[in-house]
Amino acid sequence: MLTIDLTNRVAVVTGGVQGLGLAAVRAFRNAGAFVAVNYPSTAHEELQQQADLIAAELGDMGFVTAADVRSRSEMLSFLETVSERFGRIDFLVNNAAILRDRTLKKMTDDDWDSVIETNLSAVYRVTQIALPLLNDGARIVNMASISGVVGFFGQTNYAAAKAGIIAMTKVLSRELAARQINVNAIAPGVVLTEMGKTIPESARDQMLTQIPLQRFGEPEEVASVVIFLCSELSSYMTGQTLHVNGGWWG
Secondary structure, three states: OOOOOOOOOEEEEEOOOOHHHHHHHHHHHHOOOEEEEEEOOOOOHHHHHHHHHHHHHHHHHEEEEEOOOOOHHHHHHHHHHHHHHHOOEEEEEEOOOOOOOEOOOOOOHHHHHHHHHHHHHHHHHHHHHHHHHEEEEEEEEEEOOOHHHHOOOOEHHHHHHHHHHHHHHHHHHHHOHHHOOEEEEEEEOOEOOOOHHHOOHHHHHHHHOOOOOOOOEOHHHHHHHHHHHOOHHHOOOOOOEEEEOOOOOO
């Protein structure tokens, strides 16, 4: 069995206290890395409790704190603290995202603005803040989505943001190549995380008929690709979007 060893490396996973982010956090930890995780500073009580559990699970190998990806000052403080505490940052996983699904006809400005701000603008902002703190040879992994490729009904805002992530990844891979920082994206299909479970059951049943593997993905299956992109196994890959979707192409 091939084992990826990231011992003494430092990973930052935004929004990593649940869903795909949490699966990535655990995968990094299992690979021996230190892991820093943020969650919204306006988190409700249940999410705060989950964050506390993850902090206890990681122990001295992790750092979990409230910091909103939409706030430049909060993310600057978070990332500087990570760099000071662990002495380096090797991996940045831009994972934080929200859903506000509506047809365009019914979509409000807030539905649009909140998704674009959290899912796209925050990736620009967090990455820009992180750049001076990242080691040369670091890896950036941006979480895109099948929605940004196929375009799901009722997801004008979400699909636009995720398509933007794919384009941003290509540009950043060129801009950061001189520092040997590889930048790639992952476009998961439907994974039944907390976010995925908000999709109505009837819609999920219809989606399932379009997936050749005849099942939805598991968070760990996406997390394993995150770890691959942060390992030396992917050293000659940059500017790519890996589609982890069970063969679904719309």
